Amino acid sequence: MSDIGFVRTEMLPEKDPPASEVGVIGWVRHNLFSSWLNAILTVLSIGAIYYVLSGVLPWIFQSVWNADSLSECREIMKGTWESTHGHACWGVIRERWLQLLFGFYPNHLYWRPILALVLLLAALSPILFSDKVSSKMLILTTAYPFIMPFLMWGGTIWGPVCAALGFVIGFLIIKHAAAAIGELWAMIAGVVAALIWWFILAGPVAGALSSVLPIGIEAVQSRQFGGFMLAIMLGVVAIGVSLPIGIVLALGRQSDLIIVKYICVGFIEFIRGVPLITLLFVASLLLNIFLPPGTNFDIILRVMIMMTLFSAAYMAEVIRGGLAALPRGQYEGADSLGLNYWQAQRLIIMPQALKISIPGIVSTFIGIFKDTTLVSIIGLFDVIGLASAIRADTAWNGIYWELFAFIAVLFFVVCFSMSRYSMYLERKLKTDHR
Amino acid sequence: MSTLTDPPKEQFRLSMLLYDTRYRSATIQVIAMFGFMLLAAWLINNTIINLNTLGKPVAFKFLGETAGYDINQRLLDYNNQDSHLRAAFLGLLNTLVIAFLGCIAATVIGVLVGVLRLSSNWLVARLMTIYVEMFRNVPVLLWIVLIFAIVTEATPHPKVYRGVETGAMVVTNRGTYIPEPLFSRSLGDIHLFGSSPLRFDVSLDLIAILVVLGLSIFASIKMRQRADHIQETTGDRPKTWHMRTAVIVLPILVLLIALGFHLGYPELKGFNFQGGTHLRNSLIALWLALSLYTAAFIAEIVRAGILAISKGQTEAASALGLRPNRTMSLVILPQALRVIIPPLISNYLNLTKNSSLAIAVGYMDITGTLGGITMNQTGRELECVLMLMLVYLGISLTISAIMNWYNEAVKLKER
Numbered sequence A: 001m002s003d004i005g006f007v008r009t010e011m012l013p014e015k016d017p018p019a020s021e022v023g024v025i026g027w028v029r030h031n032l033f034s035s036w037l038n039a040i041l042t043v044l045s046i047g048a049i050y051y052v053l054s055g056v057l058p059w060i061f062q063s064v065w066n067a068d069s070l071s072e073c074r075e076i077m078k079g080t081w082e083s084t085h086g087h088a089c090w091g092v093i094r095e096r097w098l099q100l101l102f103g104f105y106p107n108h109l110y111w112r113p114i115l116a117l118v119l120l121l122a123a124l125s126p127i128l129f130s131d132k133v134s135s136k137m138l139i140l141t142t143a144y145p146f147i148m149p150f151l152m153w154g155g156t157i158w159g160p161v162c163a164a165l166g167f168v169i170g171f172l173i174i175k176h177a178a179a180a181i182g183e184l185w186a187m188i189a190g191v192v193a194a195l196i197w198w199f200i201l202a203g204p205v206a207g208a209l210s211s212v213l214p215i216g217i218e219a220v221q222s223r224q225f226g227g228f229m230l231a232i233m234l235g236v237v238a239i240g241v242s243l244p245i246g247i248v249l250a251l252g253r254q255s256d257l258i259i260v261k262y263i264c265v266g267f268i269e270f271i272r273g274v275p276l277i278t279l280l281f282v283a284s285l286l287l288n289i290f291l292p293p294g295t296n297f298d299i300i301l302r303v304m305i306m307m308t309l310f311s312a313a314y315m316a317e318v319i320r321g322g323l324a325a326l327p328r329g330q331y332e333g334a335d336s337l338g339l340n341y342w343q344a345q346r347l348i349i350m351p352q353a354l355k356i357s358i359p360g361i362v363s364t365f366i367g368i369f370k371d372t373t374l375v376s377i378i379g380l381f382d383v384i385g386l387a388s389a390i391r392a393d394t395a396w397n398g399i400y401w402e403l404f405a406f407i408a409v410l411f412f413v414v415c416f417s418m419s420r421y422s423m424y425l426e427r428k429l430k431t432d433h434r
Numbered sequence B: 001m002s003t004l005t006d007p008p009k010e011q012f013r014l015s016m017l018l019y020d021t022r023y024r025s026a027t028i029q030v031i032a033m034f035g036f037m038l039l040a041a042w043l044i045n046n047t048i049i050n051l052n053t054l055g056k057p058v059a060f061k062f063l064g065e066t067a068g069y070d071i072n073q074r075l076l077d078y079n080n081q082d083s084h085l086r087a088a089f090l091g092l093l094n095t096l097v098i099a100f101l102g103c104i105a106a107t108v109i110g111v112l113v114g115v116l117r118l119s120s121n122w123l124v125a126r127l128m129t130i131y132v133e134m135f136r137n138v139p140v141l142l143w144i145v146l147i148f149a150i151v152t153e154a155t156p157h158p159k160v161y162r163g164v165e166t167g168a169m170v171v172t173n174r175g176t177y178i179p180e181p182l183f184s185r186s187l188g189d190i191h192l193f194g195s196s197p198l199r200f201d202v203s204l205d206l207i208a209i210l211v212v213l214g215l216s217i218f219a220s221i222k223m224r225q226r227a228d229h230i231q232e233t234t235g236d237r238p239k240t241w242h243m244r245t246a247v248i249v250l251p252i253l254v255l256l257i258a259l260g261f262h263l264g265y266p267e268l269k270g271f272n273f274q275g276g277t278h279l280r281n282s283l284i285a286l287w288l289a290l291s292l293y294t295a296a297f298i299a300e301i302v303r304a305g306i307l308a309i310s311k312g313q314t315e316a317a318s319a320l321g322l323r324p325n326r327t328m329s330l331v332i333l334p335q336a337l338r339v340i341i342p343p344l345i346s347n348y349l350n351l352t353k354n355s356s357l358a359i360a361v362g363y364m365d366i367t368g369t370l371g372g373i374t375m376n377q378t379g380r381e382l383e384c385v386l387m388l389m390l391v392y393l394g395i396s397l398t399i400s401a402i403m404n405w406y407n408e409a410v411k412l413k414e415r
Helices: A023-031 A036-061 A070-081 A091-102 A111-128 A135-153 A158-181 A183-212 A227-254 A258-273 A276-290 A299-325 A328-336 A341-356 A358-378 A383-392 A401-429 B021-054 B084-117 B122-136 B140-153 B204-234 B241-259 B281-308 B311-319 B324-360 B366-378 B381-410
Strands: B170-172 B175-178 B180-183 B189-192 B200-203 B261-264 B267-269 B272-274 B277-279
Touching: A036 B122, A070 A091, A091 A227, A091 A383, A091 A401, A111 A135, A111 A227, A135 A158, A135 A227, A158 A183, A227 A258, A227 A299, A227 A358, A227 A383, A227 A401, A258 A299, A258 B021, A258 B381, A276 A299, A276 A358, A276 B021, A276 B324, A276 B366, A276 B381, A299 A341, A299 A358, A328 A341, A341 A358, A358 A383, A358 A401, A358 B140, A358 B324, A383 A401, A383 B140, A401 B122, A401 B140, B084 B122, B084 B281, B084 B324, B084 B366, B084 B381, B122 B281, B140 B281, B140 B324, B175 B281, B200 B204, B204 B241, B241 B261, B281 B324, B311 B324, B324 B366, B324 B381, B366 B381
Parallel strands: none
Antiparallel strands: B170 B175, B175 B277, B180 B261, B189 B200, B267 B272
């Protein structure tokens, strides 16, 4: 029947894949030398990496730490390596790193910014890692806006306490009067009472209390603030305050109330249309002109206000993108459940819209934090302003790589960790199953 | 059987303004309007009182006064006897120059890096990631100041070139010199706006070149359309590339020869280089820093745009029998561009606004002239900052108008 000479009846054992396709060799072939173009690119890249590392590594590690001026640095270099090029002079960082971090903040009070930073991380932890940290920590988060100015500026404790009391008064009135006069009137009464307290009563009360009970710590002037501390402070305030303002602006821009809408659109487009530096000019030169005669408040506070407004406009656009990306059905679903506007926003719309806009929000945060360096142009001594001052010093005239590398690393660490955190948050909040 | 009666006619009560949703929105709007106007009136009133106390009510007369300072990098003629308005105008041109140069360089670098970041070559993709993260996470002001420090401190002094044969481009610590285009049979300039502060010289040579170039490109497009038409009717596509290249290259070549085009090279005379176009260090530093910084953002946009096109599109295109380059130009790019262009333009806008950091390195853009020296000399902070903001607003609104127009044009036409 059949003239088939040979039929294999058992399976052959599996062979190993060819050595060129697996392991290190296979990986290299696939990822580095898969085509001629790739091979050329790889060789070029290796050349570039070698060139950069051969310059940078000796520069970093064969360097001078113990020198008090650039000329001394160069002498030591000449003595050790017979050339002044290709070696870093870290002496400038060793001598000035405290100043670069804290500006002219008094030396013996460094514990206060450090404590403020530690408390900041603690206050942020229940928000950033809500699944790992107890929500009791939120008490600290609420109190932080009052602790931070007290620690940074010092002075009497009664100022921040009275400012906080305004919120307490307003909250108590809203909570307890709601049953008697209705929610809306309670809200109005609470806001009015708080405003009266802040603008009329708080000042004299704080004054009286501090003369009776002078509790306080050493006061620090705003012009002593500086360095990286200033960047963190401006960044934290601008970011923290601009998020709620941005949400309100975004809602205003999406709202059906035509006047409210156009006020919001006008504000957002104006702020986004001008560079931050012009707003900082407003802060340093014009804000006092806009306020009642005789008003003169702190430059740092003025810069904070303008930076907050600036970042709020950008935040509003990011959140508006999130609102626009929500399907229409979500709004209709909320309506059909009988929720009113604020309930719908709070329970249905905002949680989803904010989740969608997390990458945008974080990149706005990063942008704002980087933009804090612009204050050096209006004469505040942030890191870049201090770097220029150090470079103008006769001892360090002509140094730049070391200073700027140090500053770049500071910013890189903070910004890079922010962007990594945003990726973590996106993964964590991803509830759709794709 | 009960009869239907009309519901009782509702009386309007004052409380309905608050509790009735029909009226509440009107109430809120009126209150908002009132509050807004009150705030504005309060601010303006304060401003007027304060300015009167300071003795400098709002006036723009200072714009006509003599500026008295020099602008070292400029496009048009200017001397320190010209008015503040002229200085501001030159500053505005400088802003536009840096924005234009920066946008081009940033796009080229950004597209290259974005594509290379998607490369299958592991090493190249990693290197590009490092580039992007390095530039995105460090303030642009730091890059500007750092690159300025490098170009001023690490480049040679002009005297180093004494007795040395210099090439077309010379890099010194006083700036970079590049060859300048010269015309030996020039058509001359036309002078616009007489001797007003906005006077403007336009080279007729440049206009002639642009006109010829425009006509050539128009002819080339016509040829392509004719080829398309022939292809649609007969199925055969005539070869047009040699004709199309010729129609672009030949006329411009003839025109350049007719105008006597040649390059002027920089030469060391005395202590400095003469001839050639002098790009100051501030311009170079600002240009490099802004383009490298913005390119990192553009790279991410390009990458996201390419990744946004699903693989199915490529596969469908090859199933239709399109060759890879046709797939790219007919299927992938039109869709990717719709994702890429809007954020790309908003990055151009950011670059333009960031160019105001020129003031940190002394490049005389509009912030350096109007918002810098003019403001400090005249003490007219309100007027200067206001004008500065209006200029930037104008630029921004123009760019966003273009963007909206584009978005409308490429929007997915849905039923």
